[in-house]
Amino acid sequence: MANSSTRRSRPVRTIVLFLLLSVVLFGALFAGTKVDGRSADNPGGASFAPALALDLEGGTQIVLQPVTEDASAVTPETINQAINVIRQRIDAQGVSETEITSQGRDKIVVGIPGQPSQETIDLVSASAQMRFRPVLTVGMPTATPAEDATGDEAATEESADPATESADPATDDATDPAADEATDPAADAATDAPADDATPGTDTETTRPENPSDLAQITPELQAEFDALDCTLPENQVGGDSGPTDAAFVSCADDGSAKYILGPVEIEGTDISNANSGLRVGQNGVVTNEWVVNLEFDSEGTKEFREVTTRLTSLPAPQNQFAMVLDGLVISAPVSQAVIPDGKAEISGSFTRDSAATLANQLNFGALPLTFEVQSQEQISATLGSEQLQKGLIAGVIGLLLVFIYSLFQYRMLGFLTIASLLVAGVVTYLTIALMSWGIGYRLSLAGVAGLIVAIGFTADSFIVYFERIRDELRDGRTLQQAVSKGWARARRTILAAKAVNLISAVVLYFLAVGGVQGFAVTLGLTTIIDVAVVFWFTHPVMELVARVPFFRDGHKWSGLSPDRLQTRGPRYVGAGKVVGPGQPADRRDAPVAEQEPAGAKGEDELVLAGSAPRTPAHAEDGRRLTIAERRAAERRAAAAQEPAPGGTDGPADAAPSAIDGENEENR
Secondary structure, three states: OHHHHHHHHHHHHHHHHHHHHHHHHHHHHHHHHHHOEOOOOOOOOEOOOOOEOHHHHOEEEEEEEEEEOOOOOOOHHHHHHHHHHHHHHHHHOOOOOOEEEEEOOOEEEEEEEOOOOHHHHHHHHOOOOEEEEEEEEEEOOOOOOHHHOOOOOEEOOOOOOOOOOOOOOEOOOOOOOOOEEOOOHHHHHHHHOOOOOOOOOOOHHHOOOOOOOOHHHOOHHHHHHHHHOOOOOHHHHOOOOOOOOOOOEEEEEOOOOOEEEEOOOOEEHHHEEEEEEEEEEOOOOOEEEEEEEEEEEOHHHHHHHHHHHHHHOOOOOOOOEEEEEEOOEEEEOOEOOOOOOOOEEEEOOOOOHHHHHHHHHHHHHHOOOEEEEEEEEEEEOOHHHHHHHHHHHHHHHHHHHHHHHHHHHHHHHHHHHHHHHHHHHHHHHHHHHHHHHHHOOOOEOHHHHHHHHHHHHHHHHHHHHHHHHHHHHHHOOOOHHHHHHHHHHHHHHHHHHHHHHHHHHHHHHHHHOOOHHHHHHHHHHHHHHHHHHHHHHHHHHHHHHHOOOHHHHOOOOOOOOOHHHHOOOOOEEEEOOEEEOOOOOOOHHHOOHHHOOOOOOOOOOOOOOOOOOOOOOOEOOOOOEOOHHHHHHHHHHHHHHHOOOOOOOHHHHHHHHHHHHHHHHHHO
16 A cells, blocks of 8 residues: 555656746746846846847947058968957857857958947957967966965976977977976075075065066065966956066966966067978978977067077976967967077977867967957847747747647647646746856847747657557557556657757757857757656656546546547557557557457467458467467468378368468468
């Protein structure tokens, strides 16, 4: 009795927990509207209405013209790199669904949804510069507690072969914090200061650095700024601020993996002559499998680079690192291992083909004194988008009504379970999208709306598969509760397989597509996950409860499960290569005990249709299914038994040709 009571209460608990989860989503969104509500001053706040993308809400469109100071040509590669820089700036601001595309060969179009702040607009049009600075110290990306502010930091870099003439002072990307211990900046400042300036009673502010790598540049204020900096926060990965050229500067790695205190600018990006990536060539001329970046400076840069590498090579880590700063963020900080007199350096390390090409493109981008001129800035009306959204919503409502009508026509009162499941899935999806708009800045685009409309059919398909499995089990003579249990076991595999395909499609679309297609992929993947949750935690538990209601259990004619609705005319396919006649179960062994015939009785495992001869049983007496060889042997024995004995009567003789003809006909 206890087990029976537990089984009966399990569906109720599942439904209650699922509905409670929906209430939690609503409560979180409601609390967000009170604590951090959306407004004109806070466009990223919480609201019951999902944030809309540029094509639905309108926004600001800015057309930028990249211009070089030396009037050199702007290549498509430079345009692509500029788009990447602008996208990193906007993404770090938390503005999603921004459209950044190239127009023609030399223009960049930036579309920002909603009403962007003037700070965001200025950030988009700010110029991006490449500069080379010495590394004074490097640390973990997170903020350092005050009591640990004087603690030592560490940095490790893999070494390239210093014997190679073209070996760069650099090896690995210094975005990883490292292992060689760095001394306390305060202690080093006192040690490296000139002797004549370090007189007793002299204030530390009067200590002048000997060179750009002198740790005396790290003032208490700069150290406090470094300790408080948290490079894991998106707002600290915006870039756009290249810092003063003649003073120390605190910066983050472009991927947020480390933070740095950098010395003054020693080489400008305009001194780069060329940068390219390729496989490393060893001393014996053999091409290796190691990807490297080859960097070459012009005459002025060669002189400066020789002086810099001469100084850095003799310094301990991390002062022997040379940071490449693009748009205020460190894109690489290799280690200097040899003096480079000819201005030709090789950056090696844990590069892949793509990462090496990316760094080379960034260096070439920094070689151009590129600025962005705002050619036009205008507000985009959402009139067309609003009209399309209205038509899309109408199409969704029509599709939903058609699904409702079909469900009621096909499943009668059981169709209301389909309608309830769709409504629950719709509410959970809406709340989730609204929370995503608040939490991660997601904006619903027209393509996303299309994904939601398509999901109506995908979701209804899960319920149809489940109900049809239940009907098949009822046709085999099971009770409704047995049919629900066995039908769910079979339908569950089909539903999971179908949803896995949908989810894989959504993931592939998201990572391989751009723009609006990504919005479609997001809603498709989201609704797929919610569909599985609704089927498992709402539809199936409710169906288990419905199976106990006499109206459905007894097969009322309006229940959708009545015997009249389940009748089939003619043979029907039941899977595994089996076909049964009208009114016959798919497997007699699973039929109720009262309907089973004794083992070996006629009709147990054979299908008898009008005008056909009896066939060999498909199962042995112990219930085991016969193999093909066993069935053929049984057929031969049956044919031999019908052959007339020598001098026998005519009966068996007359039957033998008929059996043989039947066997030959079956073989054909």
